[in-house]
Each structure stands twice: as C-alpha cells, then as structure tokens.
Amino acid sequence: xxxxxxxxxxxxxxxxxxxxxxxGDEVLDAVRDAPSLSRALVTHRPDIAVVDVRLPPTFxxxxxxxxxxxxxxxxxLPVLVLSQxxxxxxxxxxLSDQAGAVGYLLKDRVMDVDHFIGAVRQVAAGGTVxxxxxxNALLGxxxxxxxxxxxxxxxxxxxxxxxxxxxxxxxxxxxxxxxKAVSKHSxxxxxxxxxxxxxxxxxxxxxxxxxxxx
Amino acid sequence: MAAxxxxxxxxxxxxxxxPVARFELLVHSVLLSLASVLGAVLCCLWIAGVALVxxxxxxxxxxxxxxxVRWFADRHRQWAGQRLGTPIARPYLxxxxxxxxxxxxxxxxxxASWRDCAWLLANSVACWxxxxxxxxxxxxxxxxxxxxxxxxxxxxxxxxxxxGFFPVHGLGQTLLVALAGSVFLAAWYFSAxxxxxxxxxxxxxxxTPTDKAELLARVGxxxxxxxxxxxxxxxxxRRIERDLHDGAQARLVSLGMNLGLAERVADDPEAVRRxxxxxxxxxxxALEELRDLVRGIHPPVLADxxxxxxxxxxxxxxxxxxxxxxxxxxxxxxxxxxxxxxxxAETLTNAIKHxxxxxxxxxxxxxxxxxxxxGELRITVADDGHGGATIDDGGGLHGIARxxxxxxxxxxxxxxxxxxxxxxxxxxxxxx
Numbered sequence: 171x172x173x174x175x176x177x178x179x180x181x182x183x184x185x186x187x188x189x190x191x192x193x194g195d196e197v198l199d200a201v202r203d204a205p206s207l208s209r210a211l212v213t214h215r216p217d218i219a220v221v222d223v224r225l226p227p228t229f230x231x232x233x234x235x236x237x238x239x240x241x242x243x244x245x246x247l248p249v250l251v252l253s254q255x256x257x258x259x260x261x262x263x264x265l266s267d268q269a270g271a272v273g274y275l276l277k278d279r280v281m282d283v284d285h286f287i288g289a290v291r292q293v294a295a296g297g298t299v300x301x302x303x304x305x306n307a308l309l310g311x312x313x314x315x316x317x318x319x320x321x322x323x324x325x326x327x328x329x330x331x332x333x334x335x336x337x338x339x340x341x342x343x344x345x346x347x348x349x350k351a352v353s354k355h356s357x358x359x360x361x362x363x364x365x366x367x368x369x370x371x372x373x374x375x376x377x378x379x380x381x382x383x384x
Numbered sequence: 385m386a387a388x389x390x391x392x393x394x395x396x397x398x399x400x401x402x403p404v405a406r407f408e409l410l411v412h413s414v415l416l417s418l419a420s421v422l423g424a425v426l427c428c429l430w431i432a433g434v435a436l437v438x439x440x441x442x443x444x445x446x447x448x449x450x451x452x453v454r455w456f457a458d459r460h461r462q463w464a465g466q467r468l469g470t471p472i473a474r475p476y477l478x479x480x481x482x483x484x485x486x487x488x489x490x491x492x493x494x495x496a497s498w499r500d501c502a503w504l505l506a507n508s509v510a511c512w513x514x515x516x517x518x519x520x521x522x523x524x525x526x527x528x529x530x531x532x533x534x535x536x537x538x539x540x541x542x543x544x545x546x547x548g549f550f551p552v553h554g555l556g557q558t559l560l561v562a563l564a565g566s567v568f569l570a571a572w573y574f575s576a577x578x579x580x581x582x583x584x585x586x587x588x589x590x591x592t593p594t595d596k597a598e599l600l601a602r603v604g605x606x607x608x609x610x611x612x613x614x615x616x617x618x619x620x621x622r623r624i625e626r627d628l629h630d631g632a633q634a635r636l637v638s639l640g641m642n643l644g645l646a647e648r649v650a651d652d653p654e655a656v657r658r659x660x661x662x663x664x665x666x667x668x669x670a671l672e673e674l675r676d677l678v679r680g681i682h683p684p685v686l687a688d689x690x691x692x693x694x695x696x697x698x699x700x701x702x703x704x705x706x707x708x709x710x711x712x713x714x715x716x717x718x719x720x721x722x723x724x725x726x727x728x729a730e731t732l733t734n735a736i737k738h739x740x741x742x743x744x745x746x747x748x749x750x751x752x753x754x755x756x757x758x759g760e761l762r763i764t765v766a767d768d769g770h771g772g773a774t775i776d777d778g779g780g781l782h783g784i785a786r787x788x789x790x791x792x793x794x795x796x797x798x799x800x801x802x803x804x805x806x807x808x809x810x811x812x813x814x815x816x
C-alpha cells in the first residue's frame with residue numbers, strides 16, 4: 171500500500187512509519203501539520219491516509235477538518251483518523267458523506283499492531299472501521315430503544331462487532347461460530363431494526379451506524 | 385451579596401397614568417407627609433435613646449428605635465424604587481456575629497445608620513416641599529373651586545377673604561376665586577407625578593449605599609469568591625495528583641516490572657509472550673486513566689470546538705434523549721467556556737442520576753448589551769425528572785453555584801416536587 175501519515179509528535183510519527191515498513195507498505199510522506207497534509211493528499215493520492223486529529227498550527231481538530239475537506243475534493247479518499255480521545259461528534263462528521271473508506275480509532279489500538287494494520291487495509295479497500303468505544307457509547311445510549319431491546323444477547327454481540335466494521339468472516343472468527351450463523355444473525359438484526367438488507371459488508375455497516383446515530 | 389444588602393421588595397416601574405394614578409399618588413402624599421412627621425419623632429426618640437443608654441432605660445429604647453428606623457427606611461426605599469423604576473439597594477453591612485449588644489454597637493457605628501438618621505431629619509422637611517406641596521395644591525384647588533358655594537351657605541363675614549388679604553364682594557368675584565381653584569387643581573394634576581419623582585430622588589440620594597459602602601460590599605463578596613476559587617483550584621490539583629499517583633504512575637511501574645521480568649526469562653518464549661501481553665494491558669490501562677483525567681481537566685472537544693461543539697458532544701454521550709440549542713455568535717473566553725461546560729455537565733449528571741430524567745433540554749444563549757462587546761451567557765437545563773432539587777443542601781448544585789460565583793455568575797433552580805426541573809444559570813462575560 172501507498173501510505174501518507176500525518177502526526178506532529180516525532181516519536182509516534184516514526185513509530186507509525188516503522189510499523190508500515192515492517193509490513194512492507196510504502197510510506198509516501200510523513201507530514202507534521204495540516205497544510206502539508208492537505209498538499210500531500212492532493213499530490214500523492216495515497217491508498218490510505220493515517221491522520222492524527224490534533225495537528226499544528228492550531229492544535230485543535232485540524233487533522234479531522236483537513237481529512238473531511240480532502241474527501242470533499244476527492245470523494246472516497248481513504249482516511250483513517252487516530253486520536254487520543256474518540257468523540258461521537260467527530261465520528262458523525264466523518265461518516266456523514268456515507269462514502270465509506272473511513273476509519274476512526276483510538277491511538278491505543280496501534281499497540282495491537284496486527285489488528286491495526288488489518289483496520290488500515292480494510293479502510294483502504296473502501297470499508298468502514300469504528301472504534302469499539304464509539305460503538306459501545308452509541309449502543310449504550312440507544313439500548314433502551316424498543317427495537318434494540320428485542321435483540322438477543324448473541325445478536326447484540328454481532329451488532330457491536332458489525333458496527334466496528336468487521337466483516338462476517340472476522341465476526342465468525344471472533345465469536346467461534348460459522349459465517350452462516352453470522353449472516354443469519356445479521357439478517358435478523360436488520361429485520362428487527364427495520365433496515366434495508368444489503369449484500370455488501372460496508373453498506374451494512376454504514377446503515378447500522380446511521381441507525382445508531384439517528 | 386450578603387443577605388442584608390439585597391433589595392427591598394420587588395421594584396416595578398409604575399407605568400400607569402391618568403386620574404387613577406393621580407389619586408393613588410394623592411393617597412401616597414397623605415401617607416408620606418404623615419410618615420415624615422412620624423420619622424422626625426422616631427429620629428428624636430432614637431437620639432434620646434442613645435443619650436440615655438448609660439441610664440438603663442436607653443438600651444431597650446435604642447434597640448427598638450434601631451429596628452423601627454430600618455423598617456421605616458426600607459418601606460421608603462421600596463416606595464422610591466417603585467416610583468423610579470429601579471430598585472434601591474440596602475446599604476447595611478452584614479450583622480457581625482456576637483451577642484445583641486455588640487451587634488447594636490456595630491449598627492450604631494455603621495455610617496448607614498447615621499445616614500438613615502440624617503434622612504429622617506431631611507425628609508421631615510423635604511417631604512413637605514414635595515408630597516406635602518402636592519397635597520396642599522389639591523386641597524386648595526377643591527377649597528377655592530367650592531368657594532362660591534361656601535360663601536352662599538355660610539353666614540356673612542365667615543368666608544370673605546379667600547387669600548387672607550383682599551376681601552371679595554359679590555358673586556362675580558367668588559366665581560373668579562373658583563377659577564383660581566381650577567388653576568390650583570390643574571397645577572396639582574400636572575405636578576403630582578414630577579413632585580413624587582422628585583421626592584423619590586431625594587430619598588434615593590440619602591437611602592442608597594454610598595459608593596464606599598458599595599465598594600466595601602463588593603470587596604467582601606470578591607474576597608469570599610476568591611477564597612472559594614483558590615480552594616477549588618487547590619483541591620482540583622490534589623485530586624489530579626492523587627489520580628496520577630494511583631493510576632497511570634502505578635500502571636507504568638507495573639509495566640516496567642513486567643519488562644524487567646521479560647528480560648530475565650528471555651529463553652522461555654511462552655513466558656515472554658505472556659509478560660508482554662500483560663505489559664500491553666498495563667499501557668492500555670494507563671492510557672485509559674490519563675484520558676479520563678484529561679477529560680476532567682479540560683475536554684479536548686471544548687478546546688477544539690468551543691462551548692457549542694462541547695455541549696453537542698455532551699448531548700450525544702448522554703444516555704437519555706437530549707435536545708440542544710446553542711446561540712453564541714463567536715467564541716467565549718476560555719475560563720468562562722470551561723466553567724459553563726462543567727456546570728452543564730454536572731447539571732446533566734444530576735438530572736439523570738438523582739431526578740431519573742427521561743428527557744433533557746439544554747439551551748445556551750449569549751445576549752450582547754446594546755453597543756458593547758460584553759453581555760450575558762444564559763444557560764437553561766430542563767428535565768422531566770421527579771424534581772425536588774435544591775441549591776442549599778451542600779450538594780452538586782450548590783457546588784456549581786459557588787463556582788459560578790467566582791465569575792459573578794448566578795444559578796437558580798425551579799424544581800417543584802414531582803418535577804419538572806429547570807436550572808437556570810447566568811454568566812456575565814465578553815466575546816473574544
């Protein structure tokens with residue numbers, strides 16, 4: 171993969187570069203502020219941009235804004251946003267264009283390197299990856315809603331994993347059940363929540379997230 | 385503000401006019417003129433009481449007079465405040481602790497008491513030149529308007545000299561006097577309101593706190609809120625220190641231990657893998673704790689998006705449906721932003737934890753004073769819980785109110801038992 175990294179702290183920037191190189195990916199550019207990120211995204215058109223939310227010059231949410239701005243110009247440009255804090259407000263903004271190819275994760279998740287690289291590949295392939303913290307907060311907030319109350323514990327587990335953006339195969343691996351069982355659960359979930367069925371993994375994730383945020 | 389320097393009664397501007405209002409003022413004139421005489425008597429009694437204190441009888445007399453004078457002055461403050469449309473503050477300082485005698489000493493030494501005394505004397509004269517004059521104009525008007533009738537029904541020689549120096553002869557001249565009567569009445573009608581206002585202004589000049597007294601009260605209030613703000617800051621720092629010590633630091637120590645052990649058992653890959661997994665768990669835990677700590681100090685979303693975005697984020701994270709309405713045309717100063725954010729966050733927590741709210745409505749609005757950058761931030765948090773929230777229980781709302789006081793902010797609660805609850809906060813500030 172061809173990767174662009176935006177992270178202002180040298181320590182973490184080098185760490186990310188090393189991880190990608192260890193997995194045989196090509197780091198096109200590793201920038202440290204929002205304007206250079208903006209330029210790098212337009213000139214390199216990377217397969218994936220890994221972006222820290224907080225960047226110079228203002229040290230607020232520059233990274234997030236730049237990523238959203240770039241996706242407006244280049245629809246579906248794959249972006250994975252990393253942050254020390256996950257905010258539902260930001261998750262909502264990232265997902266609002268419904269184009270997929272976005273990820274939003276806590277920086278801690280990088281420690282589980284295999285999983286992190288898996289998430290990066292998923293976003294690069296047009297998938298959606300949401301941090302479990304965001305999903306848990308969404309589920310927690312809506313847990314009292316009638317449609318969600320009718321879900322069985324198994325279905326809730328599948329729903330949570332699906333909202334994080336995991337594929338049916340990945341969910342099956344996590345829950346030690348067959349893929350067929352997963353797709354049966356997910357069909358039930360869609361019927362109970364009154365959502366449109368779709369064969370495509372990412373479309374389903376986006377539908378579920380939109381439902382949970384609604 | 386201390387309780388004793390609040391406002392007396394609700395002062396509302398009297399906007400009525402016309403005959404009804406004039407007769408109301410007339411009644412006031414009668415009462416005030418009588419009161420001014422009473423005031424002079426009260427003042428004399430008071431001074432006599434103070435003079436007689438060494439002889440025993442003076443003490444109860446002084447006590448009674450002191451209480452009476454304050455009540456009397458308060459009633460007049462209320463009346464003048466209503467006349468002028470702006471309430472008049474009480475100038476009295478908070479009563480010091482101690483027995484009644486030391487309190488009395490303090491009261492007698494207070495400049496406000498002697499200003500009251502001066503006002504009683506001044507009022508006994510000035511009131512006759514304002515309210516008294518109004519009364520005299522009215523009475524003269526009716527007297528002269530009815531003069532022809534008086535002349536007709538009384539024996540001759542009783543009413544012959546209406547103005548005390550020239551006699552009247554015949555009906556024509558008495559009619560002229562009646563005309564003068566209607567001039568008096570017209571004068572009463574048009575001067576009643578200005579004279580009452582003049583009287584109110586005279587009262588205000590002596591009954592409001594002096595600039596010095598106002599400054600003293602303000603300094604007292606600032607001293608108190610500063611002490612509270614310093615306390616709150618210090619205890620916050622202690623909490624942060626404790627959280628770091630028991631949380632992230634402890635976890636980093638255990639991480640170091642695990643890594644040290646891993647070095648020792650490097651030839652046993654299984655053990656190394658287990659220790660590394662534990663080390664990673666320690667790191668994740670330390671990060672988690674640091675995150676919570678930072679959120680409690682200054683939420684990143686507040687720094688990123690200001691109060692507007694931070695309140696939206698609060699609502700999104702809230703377990704019950706929450707509607708948010710924010711109208712702030714710009715960015716508030718960081719300290720105000722932070723104070724407002726934590727006040728809203730704690731009020732929300734209260735609503736969910738203690739009131740069992742199922743729905744919450746938050747509105748935040750900044751209104752600018754005309755022609756200035758400064759204004760007021762008004763915050764309302766309303767919920768449909770079972771109510772019964774109070775400020776004075778030393779609980780959560782009390783703490784919020786105290787922290788807002790450091791910014792000259794206020795907090796009021798309207799929470800009948802059974803709900804709904806509405807918490808209203810107000811913070812004076814300027815947009816940056």
